[in-house]
Structures are given as structure tokens and as C-alpha cells.
Amino acid sequence: MMDALRWIEQTPLSLFMREDFYAYFVVLIFHAWGMAFLVGGGMAISLRVMGVASGARLERFAVFFPVMWIGAVLAIVSGLLLLAGYPAKALTNWVFALKFACLGGAGFLIWRIAQDYFPMAERGEELPKRARWIGAAAFLLWCAGVACGKLLLYTNKMLLLS
Amino acid sequence: MIPHDTPPFLLAIGQWGIDSGIYALMNTRWGWPIAEIVHFLGLCLLMASVGMFDLRMMGLVKGLSMKALHRLVPFGVAGFSMCAATGFLFVVSSPLEYIYNQAWQLKMVLMAIAGINMLAFYLAVSKRVHALGPDDKAPLAARIIAVVSLGSWLGVITCGRVITAFRPFME
Numbered sequence: 001m002m003d004a005l006r007w008i009e010q011t012p013l014s015l016f017m018r019e020d021f022y023a024y025f026v027v028l029i030f031h032a033w034g035m036a037f038l039v040g041g042g043m044a045i046s047l048r049v050m051g052v053a054s055g056a057r058l059e060r061f062a063v064f065f066p067v068m069w070i071g072a073v074l075a076i077v078s079g080l081l082l083l084a085g086y087p088a089k090a091l092t093n094w095v096f097a098l099k100f101a102c103l104g105g106a107g108f109l110i111w112r113i114a115q116d117y118f119p120m121a122e123r124g125e126e127l128p129k130r131a132r133w134i135g136a137a138a139f140l141l142w143c144a145g146v147a148c149g150k151l152l153l154y155t156n157k158m159l160l161l162s
Numbered sequence: 163m164i165p166h167d168t169p170p171f172l173l174a175i176g177q178w179g180i181d182s183g184i185y186a187l188m189n190t191r192w193g194w195p196i197a198e199i200v201h202f203l204g205l206c207l208l209m210a211s212v213g214m215f216d217l218r219m220m221g222l223v224k225g226l227s228m229k230a231l232h233r234l235v236p237f238g239v240a241g242f243s244m245c246a247a248t249g250f251l252f253v254v255s256s257p258l259e260y261i262y263n264q265a266w267q268l269k270m271v272l273m274a275i276a277g278i279n280m281l282a283f284y285l286a287v288s289k290r291v292h293a294l295g296p297d298d299k300a301p302l303a304a305r306i307i308a309v310v311s312l313g314s315w316l317g318v319i320t321c322g323r324v325i326t327a328f329r330p331f332m333e
Contacts, residue, residue: 029323032202036319040209047210047234055230060296063223064214146206147199154195 001091002161008087009162017085024085031078035149037071038103039142042110046142049113049127049135058121062114072107088161095155099148106141109134172257179254188255201248205322207241208315210234219291219300219308228300229292263328269321276314283307 008014017023041064047053048061083090090096117131179185187193211234217223218231253260260266283291287304294300300308 025324025327029320032319032323033316036206036209036213036316039206040213043206043210043237044214044234047237052237053230053233055233056226057296060225063225064217067214067217067223142206143203146202150199150202151195 002088005088005091006161008084009160011084013081014084014087017081024082027078027081030074031082034071034074034076034078035146038068038075039071039146041065041068041071042106042142043139045110045113046106046135046139049117050132050139051135058127059118062118065114068110086159089156089159090152092158093152093156095148095151099145099152102141102145102148106138106145109138109141113138168258172261175254175257179257182254184251185255188251194255197248197251200244201252201322204241204244204248205315205319207244208238211236211238211241213312213315216308216312219304220312221299221305225296227296228294232292260325263325265321265324265328269318269325272314272317272321276311276318279307279310279314283311 017027044064045061048056048058113131113134117127120127176185188197214223215228215231215235215238218226218228283304287301287307291300291304
């Protein structure tokens with residue numbers, strides 16, 4: 001694995017990400033925008049399932065899915081570019097894996113909410129009590145994912161292998 | 163490095179940060195990282211509430227009652243409070259790095275624009291917007307306010323990232 005990381009570090013893309021004055025910061029900006037739309041949309045849906053803004057029909061919150069998808073694409077593409085710049089920094093840090101576990105878990109819960117509870121809400125049925133707990137769990141996982149992203153800067157053990 | 167012509171008020175802010183213990187707290191192992199986490203979580207809450215409200219008001223998403231969606235706004239206020247409190251800790255801990263930083267200056271201007279824009283919303287269009295049905299189009303003034311609001315907050319996020327690129331007095 002270390003050989004692969006060394007190889008990535010020497011690719012033109014990786015060198016460009018590290019050596020160009022603007023590249024890293026421009027990509028960081030897009031990553032922050034992507035995360036803000038992804039997590040913002042996810043938090044809005046989580047809060048609604050938790051009972052906030054109950055006057056708005058739950059199933060209609062599906063309109064935020066495209067916003068979240070745009071955010072996810074922005075975050076993933078920019079995240080891959082950031083990863084290309086310093087692959088060893090992220091891939092040797094367990095917090096990086098935890099970030100993905102949290103965001104993946106939050107995304108999975110939002111998907112389950114859409115699958116299980118949006119149709120119930122559309123039929124006018126009352127949601128089970130556990131729906132609120134699932135919403136709260138999703139909200140906390142979004143927060144944990146963001147926290148792990150911020151902690152990456154402070155928990156890495158190395159920047160480069162080569 | 164502190165320049166010789168540093169205004170006394172900046173020195174006073176820095177000294178107050180030291181005397182109050184904020185500087186020491188922020189320079190502990192986890193002081194700055196925890197403040198950064200709270201800061202970005204606050205921005206996420208702002209996007210979850212004000213940002214989503216703006217998208218609805220702009221007409222990019224439809225099918226949600228604006229009045230009901232407005233109930234998310236207190237979370238935006240909480241998010242803004244988290245950002246303001248942690249932002250205060252950053253500035254007090256390192257005033258020269260922020261106050262002379264052009265990205266920080268622009269961030270403050272954008273926040274002021276967002277604040278004035280919010281006032282314009284509540285004074286000029288909020289009643290009309292709250293009366294709209296889930297699929298109704300917001301009036302033009304409301305859509306302009308939404309564009310300015312979302313643009314300002316995305317600009318604030320951008321400046322927040324760029325602040326770290328410019329460290330005027332970092333040795």
C-alpha cells in the first residue's frame with residue numbers, strides 16, 4: 001500500500017495539487033460548499049423527522065435530495081482531488097475512515113427514512129416513535145462526520161511518504 | 163511578529179485574550195480543533211435552515227410551505243451563535259492574524275450584507291412569503307433576497323477557507 005501511495009504522490013495531478021498556489025485552496029472551497037449542501041440538506045431532513053417544522057409535509061422534503069446529491073458530488077470530486085495531493089496524510093489516519101463511516105451511516109439513515117417514512121407520511125399515517133430516534137441518530141452522524149473532517153488536520157501522522 | 167505601528171486597540175484585544183485565559187485555552191491540544199468543529203457545525207446548521215429556506219424562496223425547490231420551513235430558522239440562529247462565539251475566540255486568540263487578513267475583512271462585510279438582507283426580508287417580504295402555499299412562487303423581491311442571502315453565506319464559507327491562505331503576520 002505504501003508503494004501505491006508513493007506512486008500517487010509522484011503523479012502530475014498530485015504534484016499539481018501540492019505545488020500550485022491556488023489549486024489546493026480552490027478545491028478546499030468546493031469541498032466546503034459540497035459538504036455544506038450535503039450536510040445542510042441532511043440535517044434539514046433529520047430535523048424534520050425529529051419533529052421540527054411539523055407543518056411542512058415530511059415526504060415533500062424529498063425536494064432536498066437533488067441539493068444533497070449536488071453537494072455529495074462536489075464533496076466527493078473535490079475530496080478525491082485533495083486526497084490525490086496528500087494520499088498518505090489521509091489514508092494512514094483512522095479518523096479519515098471514521099469520517100466516511102459517519103457520513104455513510106447518516107446517508108444510509110436518510111435513505112431508510114425516505115424508503116420507510118416518506119410513503120407513510122404521504123398516506124397520512126402517524127410515524128412510529130422510533131422515527132424520531134432515527135432522525136436524531138442521522139443528525140448526530142452528520143455532526144460526527146463534520147467533526148471528523150475537521151479533526152483530519154490535527155490527527156494526521158504524516159504528510160507525505162516520498 | 164508584531165509590527166511597530168500596531169494600533170493600541172489590537173494590542174489591548176490580544177492582552178485581554180491572554181488575561182482572560184482564552185489564549186491559553188485555545189492553545190491547548192484540543193482548544194483550536196474543537197472551536198473549528200463547532201464553527202463549521204454552526205455553518206452547517208445555517209445551511210440546513212437559512213440555506214434550505216433560501217433555496218425554496220428562490221424557487222429552486224418547491225412543494226414546501228414557507229411558513230412551516232421557517233420553523234427551521236431558530237436552528238440557523240443557533241448555528242450563527244455557534245459561529246459568532248467560536249469566531250470571537252479565534253480573533254481574540256490571534257487578533258493580528260485576523261483583523262489585517264483581507265479574507266477575514268471580506269467575510270465580515272459579507273456577514274454584514276447577510277444581516278442587512280435578513281432585515282430587508284423581515285421588514286419587506288416575510289408576511290407575503292409566509293402566506294404562500296407549498297407550490298407558490300415567491301415574489302421577485304423575496305427571490306432577490308434569497309439569492310443575496312445564499313450568495314453571502316457561500317461567500318462567508320469561501321472566505322473562511324481562504325483565511326488560512328493569508329497569514330499576514332505568521333513567521
